[in-house]
Amino acid sequence: MATNLPMAGTTANLNSIGLSKNDYRGNPSTLCQGCGHNSISSQIISACYEMDLAPEKVIKFSGIGCSSKSPTYFLNRSFGFNGLHGRMPSVATGALFADSHLRGIGISGDGDSASIGMGQFKHAIRRNVPMVYIVENNGVYGLTKGQFSATAEVGLRLKHQGTNTYMPIDIAWEALVGNATFVARSFAGDPKQVKELIKAALGHNGIAVLDIISPCVTFNNQDDAFHSYSWGKEHEAPLHELSYVPPAEEIMVEYEEGEDKEVTLHDGSVIVLKKLDRDYDPTDRSAAIDVLEEANSCNCLLTGLIYVEPDKPSLTDLYELTDKPLNRLEESDLRPKPETIKEINDLMF
Amino acid sequence: MSERIVNDFSITVGTVNGSGSQTANTTILRALFKMGIPISGKNLFPSNIQGLPTWYTIRISRDGFIARREEHEIVIAMNPNSFARDLADVMPGGAFFYADDIKLDITRDDIVAYPMPVKEIVRSQDIPSSLRDLVANMVYVGILSQMIGIDHAKIKQALDFHFKGRQKPIDMNYNVVKLAANWAAENLEKKDPYFVEPLDKTDGMVMADGNTASALGAIYGGVQFVSWYPITPASSLAESLHEYLPTLRKNDDGKHTFAVVQAEDELAAIGMAIGAGWGGLRAMTSTSGPGLSLMTEFVGLAYFAEIPVVVWDVQRVGPSTGMPTRTSQGDLTFVHSMGHGDTEQIILLPGSVNECFEFGWRAFDAAERLQAPVFVLSDLDLGMNQWMTEPFKYPDTPMDRGKVLSEQDLEKLKGDWGRYRDVDGDGIPYRTLPGNTHQAAPYFLRGTGHNENARYSEDPDVWVRNMERLKKKYQTAKQYLPKPIAHNMAGAKIGIIAFGSTDAAIKEAQQQLADDHKVKTDFLRLRAIPFADEVKEFIETHDQVYVLEMNRDGQMHQLLTLAFTKFAPKLVSIAFNDGLPPTAKWVRESILEKVSTLAKEVS
Numbered sequence: 001m002a003t004n005l006p007m008a009g010t011t012a013n014l015n016s017i018g019l020s021k022n023d024y025r026g027n028p029s030t031l032c033q034g035c036g037h038n039s040i041s042s043q044i045i046s047a048c049y050e051m052d053l054a055p056e057k058v059i060k061f062s063g064i065g066c067s068s069k070s071p072t073y074f075l076n077r078s079f080g081f082n083g084l085h086g087r088m089p090s091v092a093t094g095a096l097f098a099d100s101h102l103r104g105i106g107i108s109g110d111g112d113s114a115s116i117g118m119g120q121f122k123h124a125i126r127r128n129v130p131m132v133y134i135v136e137n138n139g140v141y142g143l144t145k146g147q148f149s150a151t152a153e154v155g156l157r158l159k160h161q162g163t164n165t166y167m168p169i170d171i172a173w174e175a176l177v178g179n180a181t182f183v184a185r186s187f188a189g190d191p192k193q194v195k196e197l198i199k200a201a202l203g204h205n206g207i208a209v210l211d212i213i214s215p216c217v218t219f220n221n222q223d224d225a226f227h228s229y230s231w232g233k234e235h236e237a238p239l240h241e242l243s244y245v246p247p248a249e250e251i252m253v254e255y256e257e258g259e260d261k262e263v264t265l266h267d268g269s270v271i272v273l274k275k276l277d278r279d280y281d282p283t284d285r286s287a288a289i290d291v292l293e294e295a296n297s298c299n300c301l302l303t304g305l306i307y308v309e310p311d312k313p314s315l316t317d318l319y320e321l322t323d324k325p326l327n328r329l330e331e332s333d334l335r336p337k338p339e340t341i342k343e344i345n346d347l348m349f
Numbered sequence: 350m351s352e353r354i355v356n357d358f359s360i361t362v363g364t365v366n367g368s369g370s371q372t373a374n375t376t377i378l379r380a381l382f383k384m385g386i387p388i389s390g391k392n393l394f395p396s397n398i399q400g401l402p403t404w405y406t407i408r409i410s411r412d413g414f415i416a417r418r419e420e421h422e423i424v425i426a427m428n429p430n431s432f433a434r435d436l437a438d439v440m441p442g443g444a445f446f447y448a449d450d451i452k453l454d455i456t457r458d459d460i461v462a463y464p465m466p467v468k469e470i471v472r473s474q475d476i477p478s479s480l481r482d483l484v485a486n487m488v489y490v491g492i493l494s495q496m497i498g499i500d501h502a503k504i505k506q507a508l509d510f511h512f513k514g515r516q517k518p519i520d521m522n523y524n525v526v527k528l529a530a531n532w533a534a535e536n537l538e539k540k541d542p543y544f545v546e547p548l549d550k551t552d553g554m555v556m557a558d559g560n561t562a563s564a565l566g567a568i569y570g571g572v573q574f575v576s577w578y579p580i581t582p583a584s585s586l587a588e589s590l591h592e593y594l595p596t597l598r599k600n601d602d603g604k605h606t607f608a609v610v611q612a613e614d615e616l617a618a619i620g621m622a623i624g625a626g627w628g629g630l631r632a633m634t635s636t637s638g639p640g641l642s643l644m645t646e647f648v649g650l651a652y653f654a655e656i657p658v659v660v661w662d663v664q665r666v667g668p669s670t671g672m673p674t675r676t677s678q679g680d681l682t683f684v685h686s687m688g689h690g691d692t693e694q695i696i697l698l699p700g701s702v703n704e705c706f707e708f709g710w711r712a713f714d715a716a717e718r719l720q721a722p723v724f725v726l727s728d729l730d731l732g733m734n735q736w737m738t739e740p741f742k743y744p745d746t747p748m749d750r751g752k753v754l755s756e757q758d759l760e761k762l763k764g765d766w767g768r769y770r771d772v773d774g775d776g777i778p779y780r781t782l783p784g785n786t787h788q789a790a791p792y793f794l795r796g797t798g799h800n801e802n803a804r805y806s807e808d809p810d811v812w813v814r815n816m817e818r819l820k821k822k823y824q825t826a827k828q829y830l831p832k833p834i835a836h837n838m839a840g841a842k843i844g845i846i847a848f849g850s851t852d853a854a855i856k857e858a859q860q861q862l863a864d865d866h867k868v869k870t871d872f873l874r875l876r877a878i879p880f881a882d883e884v885k886e887f888i889e890t891h892d893q894v895y896v897l898e899m900n901r902d903g904q905m906h907q908l909l910t911l912a913f914t915k916f917a918p919k920l921v922s923i924a925f926n927d928g929l930p931p932t933a934k935w936v937r938e939s940i941l942e943k944v945s946t947l948a949k950e951v952s
């Protein structure tokens with residue numbers, strides 16, 4: 001795989017582990033020009049670069065659809081698994097047991113997670129699989145050319161499809177009622193927020209669901225469509241201004257005592273939430289429920305960190321695994337000693 | 350009384366499902382086993398938790414034959430709802446024990462009928478009312494033991510084992526056994542000819558079911574990740590992993606070298622196992638037909654993307670929900686080409702409890718060596734019934750982790766490698782595992798068309814090259830899989846090919862055919878697909894080859910016909926599945942019928 005890899009260290013801008021941003025890039029995108037997913041890929045690259053995350057320490061996962069193609073377009077130096085439609089969560093669940101020190105980034109879409117993948121999406125949440133779970137949500141099936149997805153709003157009109165009459169599925173709602181330990185909503189047209197949320201999600205020990213409205217410029221970008229750029233830009237209502245501060249780094253952002261909120265994550269990193277026009281505490285579950293209810297009726301795109309529960313053990317924490325990654329254990333670790341076979345036979349009758 | 354018949358008959362117990370009769374039945378089975386008498390036990394149970402009729406048949410065979418028999422010399426009737434059928438099932442001259450609270454007439458005079466005062470005996474003891482129905486089954490254990498001669502010390506031993514040494518339940522049950530035996534000694538006159546006497550034919554053997562053996566084998570194979578979803582008759586396989594993994598595979602510091610996840614369905618179960626297998630863990634799932642149907646899409650991915658994973662299929666009767674509590678060999682062709690497009694799957698075929706153990710660990714070696722899904726096709730009869738077996742043997746070969754490149758390997762190669770390059774000419778590529786910190790290690794695995802470097806490709810030549818390599822790999826697989834086992838008779842011209850749990854019935858039939866019909870046969874028991882070269886030789890060197898199996902369509906016959914088209918006329922299918930384990934009688938009669946039909950056609 002040595003071919004086509006970007007050269008490391010050719011620019012002066014190296015992060016603390018000696019890598020340049022190029023070391024985090026992927027192949028050129030084959031998605032449409034202007035696709036929201038490309039913008040999210042860029043923010044993943046920036047977030048990982050700025051967090052000094054070794055790309056080899058990340059595993060990328062995806063299902064099937066436009067969104068699921070995008071892991072090819074970032075972190076070429078990471079392992080990746082492009083699986084089946086709606087089945088990314090189960091693959092990630094198994095793979096993350098192989099080496100629980102690795103970080104998982106799963107990319108899914110509304111077609112992938114809100115329809116065929118609904119069951120696996122909910123169960124990955126229920127198990128608190130330690131991964132970032134991004135739903136690139138555009139309300140439409142892109143790769144099959146413009147059918148309604150399950151997150152499309154009632155009344156949405158699409159060429160060749162007519163008017164959508166079904167109620168939409170709300171990814172953030174589903175995550176919250178499924179007991180997700182980290183739920184956020186963002187907008188691909190707000191790259192700064194996307195990046196900070198991705199960092200916070202990577203710092204979270206457990207499942208971090210990011211419902212990112214990511215416009216499909218080809219099939220669902222009409223001005224009045226809920227998942228379009230223009231609607232998002234006009235109606236985005238951030239809950240707060242969010243910055244991620246890595247562990248052991250001094251908080252440098254402007255900080256107003258009693259006004260802003262800090263959430264300390266499991267690894268010691270801190271999310272600083274600068275107050276905008278409301279008090280909002282994302283560790284308060286009932287407040288999260290209220291704000292999502294409000295988001296459904298406010299005719300606005302409410303974004304930000306909706307809920308976080310930093311200290312709940314993740315799936316792999318619960319299994320008390322060896323410190324050495326399971327996939328580095330050898331025969332001497334894995335095969336019971338010869339003398340045990342007699343005990344086992346004695347246990348039979 | 351006619352002449353004594355010793356150690357060669359069958360006992361069937363008819364009870365109500367969920368009434369606790371399994372404890373009583375396995376106690377009889379185990380006591381006989383400890384008396385040194387070869388036995389087998391078949392549980393014929395309904396898909397029901399409580400209330401429907403259920404039967405348990407114990408075969409006692411001094412000659413060591415352990416296949417099912419159709420004849421029942423002794424029948425014990427505890428269930429009013431199956432009384433008429435149970436009565437009709439007794440062989441002429443046989444014995445019929447029945448609970449005397451069943452107020453139905455004994456309408457036969459060609460058998461010996463013994464009433465059992467079950468309720469009376471139980472009531473005479475100080476037993477909590479909640480336990481009375483369970484302990485009531487010990488009455489027939491006691492009466493039977495008295496009437497045929499089962500050693501009480503061995504019954505005690507069996508109860509001790511069953512209740513894991515807990516004195517209270519042991520005493521409570523054993524007291525009822527003794528009381529019932531005493532009652533029988535005083536009140537029943539032995540009029541039937543059936544007796545058991547101690548032998549020495551089970552020395553050194555153990556009793557186990559196939560699912561437990563499979564789980565233990567997997568543990569000795571170093572299983573690291575199990576994801577599963579409950580389904581009859583496979584559940585007890587995963588449950589056994591749950592039971593034994595913590596003791597066998599916990600480090601001194603209490604840390605685990607394994608993880609077991611109960612998934613939300615079979616789709617997720619196989620998905621997780623594939624994720625873990627890709628990640629470099631020895632990963633498995635266990636299921637049965639309906640679960641397998643759900644796993645198909647993922648299995649196609651694992652075949653094409655070349656991911657090691659072990660799938661145990663404890664077969665039950667399909668199609669559809671079918672008969673969940675009955676046995677079958679009906680998943681063979683389905684598994685063989687599981688997945689859309691061109692797929693060929695690797696299959697192991699255990700034929701005994703001991704082989705369930707052996708293939709438990711071997712399956713991981715095969716999966717990792719071949720970077721492919723490996724299916725182990727057990728069945729309900731093998732998996733859930735108790736069998737006497739040689740003790741499990743510790744693996745005799747080191748683990749084969751296959752072609753995995755470490756950081757050091759990649760350093761030596763200067764990072765020049767490709768996930769799907771056929772470097773060694775055997776069709777098996779090299780792989781790296783997530784967590785490998787070498788910059789060249791990572792690759793992006795996909796189910797879409799890919800080139801030698803795992804990059805997306807729609808190039809027709811690349812596609813064909815990859816598919817041909819997979820075909821070559823499938824041929825390479827032969828050398829890593831268990832060879833068939835032959836049971837030959839000198840001078841036989843007729844061959845039998847079979848696989849799995851039909852082994853016992855076929856070996857018994859072979860002897861009957863030779864002794865009673867002067868028909869000599871050679872028997873080749875297949876243990877893996879793709880077929881070893883020995884299979885071709887076997888077909889080549891016999892005039893006719895009967896392919897015996899428990900399904901309707903002769904699925905193994907189909908696969909053999911496709912693989913050895915040249916010899917197709919020699920291959921004769923004998924296939925039948927009614928959900929019951931096969932009998933030697935069926936094997937014998939089917940072969941005799943085919944032999945005579947073929948003879949007529951020739952003349």
